[in-house]
Amino acid sequence: MSVSYAILGLLEQEPNHGYELKRRYDRFFGRERPVAYGQVYSTLSRLARDGRVSEGGSLPGEGPERKLYAITPEGTAAVQRWLMTPEPPEPHLQTVLAVKVILSLLLGRPAEDYLDGQRRSHLERMRELTAARKNALLVDALLMDHAVFHLEADLRWIDLTTARLEQIAKEIQA
Amino acid sequence: MSTPPASHATLANVAGPIVAVNHTPAAAAVATAAAAGGRGASAPILACYDLHKSFGKTPALRGARFQVQSGEVVAIMGPSGSGKSTLLHCLAGILTPDSGEVHFGGQRVDRLSEAQRSELRRETFGFVYQFGQLVPELTAEENVALPLLLAGKSRAAALAAARPWFGRLALDGLEGRRSSELSGGESQRVALARGLVAQPQVLFADEPTGSLDSLAGELVMDLLVESARRLGTTVVIVTHEPRVAAYADRESTVRDGLVVA
Numbered sequence: 001m002s003v004s005y006a007i008l009g010l011l012e013q014e015p016n017h018g019y020e021l022k023r024r025y026d027r028f029f030g031r032e033r034p035v036a037y038g039q040v041y042s043t044l045s046r047l048a049r050d051g052r053v054s055e056g057g058s059l060p061g062e063g064p065e066r067k068l069y070a071i072t073p074e075g076t077a078a079v080q081r082w083l084m085t086p087e088p089p090e091p092h093l094q095t096v097l098a099v100k101v102i103l104s105l106l107l108g109r110p111a112e113d114y115l116d117g118q119r120r121s122h123l124e125r126m127r128e129l130t131a132a133r134k135n136a137l138l139v140d141a142l143l144m145d146h147a148v149f150h151l152e153a154d155l156r157w158i159d160l161t162t163a164r165l166e167q168i169a170k171e172i173q174a
Numbered sequence: 175m176s177t178p179p180a181s182h183a184t185l186a187n188v189a190g191p192i193v194a195v196n197h198t199p200a201a202a203a204v205a206t207a208a209a210a211g212g213r214g215a216s217a218p219i220l221a222c223y224d225l226h227k228s229f230g231k232t233p234a235l236r237g238a239r240f241q242v243q244s245g246e247v248v249a250i251m252g253p254s255g256s257g258k259s260t261l262l263h264c265l266a267g268i269l270t271p272d273s274g275e276v277h278f279g280g281q282r283v284d285r286l287s288e289a290q291r292s293e294l295r296r297e298t299f300g301f302v303y304q305f306g307q308l309v310p311e312l313t314a315e316e317n318v319a320l321p322l323l324l325a326g327k328s329r330a331a332a333l334a335a336a337r338p339w340f341g342r343l344a345l346d347g348l349e350g351r352r353s354s355e356l357s358g359g360e361s362q363r364v365a366l367a368r369g370l371v372a373q374p375q376v377l378f379a380d381e382p383t384g385s386l387d388s389l390a391g392e393l394v395m396d397l398l399v400e401s402a403r404r405l406g407t408t409v410v411i412v413t414h415e416p417r418v419a420a421y422a423d424r425e426s427t428v429r430d431g432l433v434v435a
Contacts, residue, residue: 116427116435126420134396148417155416159253162429 002096003035004043005082008075009103011053015070018044028102028172044069052078083109086121089151097154101161105169115162119155126151217280219244219408220265220376225274227260234260235271236431242376247399247409249419252428259380261428262412266299266378267291279375296324300374300407302365302398304384308353314364315340315349321372339367343397359390366394370401377402379411383418395421 006029007021016024018040026034047053052075056068071079083104087096097118104111126148133144161168218241225238234257242248252258263269264276267283270291276283278294286294295301300321308317315336322332340346343363353361362382369377382398383391399421402409411422419425427435 119427120435123416123419123425126416127422130417130420148420152416159414163253 002029002099003039004047005079006099006103007040007043008047008052008071009079009083009107011069011071012076012079012107015056015068017066017068019066021069028106029099047075051075079103079107080109083107083114084117086114086118089122089125089154097157101165101168102172105165105172111165111169112162115158115165119158122151122155122158126155216243218242218277219279220410221277222261222265222271223275223277225261225264225276226272227257227264227269228272233431235264235274237274238428238431238433240265240426240433242408242410244375244408245403245406246424247402247411247422249411249413249422249425250428250433251413251416251419251425253414256428257431258412258428261433262378262380262410265410266301266376267294296321297372298375300369300372300377302362302369302377302379302382304381308356308361308364308368310353313350313352314345314356314360317353317364318367318371320368325372336367336371339371342401343367344393357390358386359393362386362390362394363397366398366401370405370407373405374407376408376410379409379413381413381415382411383413383415388417391415391418 003025006025010016010021010024010028018037021044022035022037022040025040029035044053048055048069052072053069054072056070058066058068083100087100100114100118101111103109104114129144129148129151133141133148136144221241223239225235225240226233227235236257238257238261240250240261250258250261260269264271264284265278267276267278267286268291271284274284278298283291283294308314309320312320315333318336318339319329319332322335323329327335337349340349343366345360345363345367348356348360348364353364356364362385366382369379377398379398383394386394395418398409401407409422411418413419426433
């Protein structure tokens with residue numbers, strides 16, 4: 001899901017072709033897990049089918065990978081909605097949270113607002129779990145405790161990232 | 175919510191004259207809240223508006239605004255140096271702001287004299303700090319009774335009021351121990367009992383589990399919130415721990431001297 005929005009966001013910066021999109025995706029989001037060419041093109045096809053990108057002309061050179069893709073107004077609106085929507089708080093979110101922050105900064109969107117919203121959403125989930133745990137059997141509370149500690153780790157990351165937004169933005173612009 | 179304890183009625187006696195709040199940012203804020211309906215429709219028991227406070231040339235608060243309804247449990251979160259403890263100290267009348275307003279129960283705390291604020295803190299507010307801060311020369315029971323002794327109760331009456339708290343906070347049998355003979359969690363529960371024994375209208379807790387491990391911290395928070403709800407006490411907790419904030423009804427975030435969320 002986040003690969004699709006990350007590619008859409010990169011296209012909001014400027015129209016581009018598949019090869020360059022993969023290169024930029026790997027630089028910002030895929031250091032640990034580069035995206036496969038095949039996934040980039042299948043994602044672009046899906047986005048075109050859904051009306052979120054349009055296929056434009058070709059850049060000079062040979063081969064289908066030189067085809068230019070541009071974001072449509074529907075695509076821009078979809079990126080905006082996605083960036084401002086907190087993720088459902090659950091364990092192992094680190095990738096999508098980071099993608100949202102980096103993409104917000106790349107597009108000049110308010111990353112701090114997104115992080116504040118995500119913090120509220122995480123704390124609300126922690127509140128629910130804390131209340132539910134109070135009357136639960138310890139055996140049932142085990143999983144709730146696990147979820148609470150994972151949410152806490154995310155929240156610490158959110159706070160640290162909020163404090164470092166300016167530095168991260170500078171690195172991204174470099 | 176339970177009925178406020180009888181001691182709440184004594185507020186007017188300890189806090190000096192009521193200061194009119196019309197034509198102030200507070201009055202405007204209450205009117206706005208009332209117009210908006212919902213929970214904010216009633217006047218907050220505790221609030222501050224456009225609060226500024228600096229230490230030397232370093233600003234700690236830069237226009238902070240915050241409200242708590244009666245009986246609410248609210249967490250103030252924020253990174254170190256954000257101004258959250260300064261905000262708590264201004265709300266509790268420990269510090270006077272450089273400018274802005276602090277309201278408690280319809281009166282301007284920031285306009286009270288030092289003596290009046292001291293009386294307000296002693297009679298109406300309770301406090302729990304990160305490191306218990308028990309008086310080492312006193313037994314646990316005497317520590318709990320201390321606010322009542324300072325308020326002029328007899329030793330026998332103060333100790334009698336202190337004793338039930340040992341059962342409520344899982345401290346049975348520790349009444350005669352001094353702080354050096356208590357674990358961190360036990361000390362903090364004694365400090366919690368001391369903070370609540372005079373049935374304060376507002377309990378201020380500054381990083382109440384900051385020095386405790388997860389299990390001991392959880393017990394302190396369970397008991398703190400449970401006791402406050404039973405007494406109808408409003409609670410303001412300053413914490414950077416999300417797990418502590420999760421016990422509150424809601425949280426506010428302080429960043430760079432402003433309440434931002």
